[in-house]
Amino acid sequence: MSEKTVKDLINNGLEERPDLFLIDLKINSDHKISVVIDGDNGVTVEDCVFVSRAIENDLDREEVDFSLDVASAGATSPLINERQYKKNIGRTLEVKAKPDLKIEGELTEVDEAGVTLEWTTKEPKPVGKGKIVVNKQAKIMYDDILEAKVIIKF
Known part of the structure; x- marks a missing residue:
C-alpha cells in the first residue's frame, strides 16, 4: 500500500x-x-x-x-495550509518566523504570499517621559513562518 x-x-x-x-x-x-x-x-x-x-x-x-x-486538526495545532489561515482571519495568532521574530497579533489578511498581523504595543514617547500606544502591522511570508498557532482566549 x-x-x-x-x-x-x-x-x-x-x-x-x-x-x-x-x-x-x-x-x-x-x-x-x-x-x-x-x-x-x-x-x-x-x-x-x-x-x-x-x-x-x-x-x-x-x-x-x-x-x-x-x-x-486540533485547535492548538500549528497552521500549515493557506486555507487554515483564511478560516482564522480575525483571530489572534502567535507566529514564530525567520530570522528571530515572534509576534502575537490579529490575523487581518491572507494572500498567496503570506499573512498580515496587526497588534498594539506601548512604546516610549518620541519626546518626554512615558509611553504611548502604537498600532503595528507586519506582513509575514509563508516561507518565513516557522510556526503559527491560534491563541485561544477565555
Missing part, C-alpha cells in the same frame, strides 16, 4: 466535499494510516467518518492488513 494510493483515495473523496482538505498523511511500516483533515467550517465526527470510508472502501484488508485513524 503506497502513500500515493491512499492520497489519491482521500483526494477522490474530498472532491465530493470541497469544504474539507488534507493536512497530513502518514503511513508507518506496520500499515497504520494516520490522516489529519481540516475544513473551512471546522470538522465534525461525520466528516472524519466520511474520509475514513473514502479510504476503506477501496482498500482490501485481505491484501494488506491496515489500521486507519482519521482526525481533525
Whole structure:
C-alpha cells in the first residue's frame, strides 16, 4: 500500500466535499494510516467518518492488513495550509518566523504570499517621559513562518 494510493483515495473523496482538505498523511511500516483533515467550517465526527470510508472502501484488508485513524486538526495545532489561515482571519495568532521574530497579533489578511498581523504595543514617547500606544502591522511570508498557532482566549 503506497502513500500515493491512499492520497489519491482521500483526494477522490474530498472532491465530493470541497469544504474539507488534507493536512497530513502518514503511513508507518506496520500499515497504520494516520490522516489529519481540516475544513473551512471546522470538522465534525461525520466528516472524519466520511474520509475514513473514502479510504476503506477501496482498500482490501485481505491484501494488506491496515489500521486507519482519521482526525481533525486540533485547535492548538500549528497552521500549515493557506486555507487554515483564511478560516482564522480575525483571530489572534502567535507566529514564530525567520530570522528571530515572534509576534502575537490579529490575523487581518491572507494572500498567496503570506499573512498580515496587526497588534498594539506601548512604546516610549518620541519626546518626554512615558509611553504611548502604537498600532503595528507586519506582513509575514509563508516561507518565513516557522510556526503559527491560534491563541485561544477565555
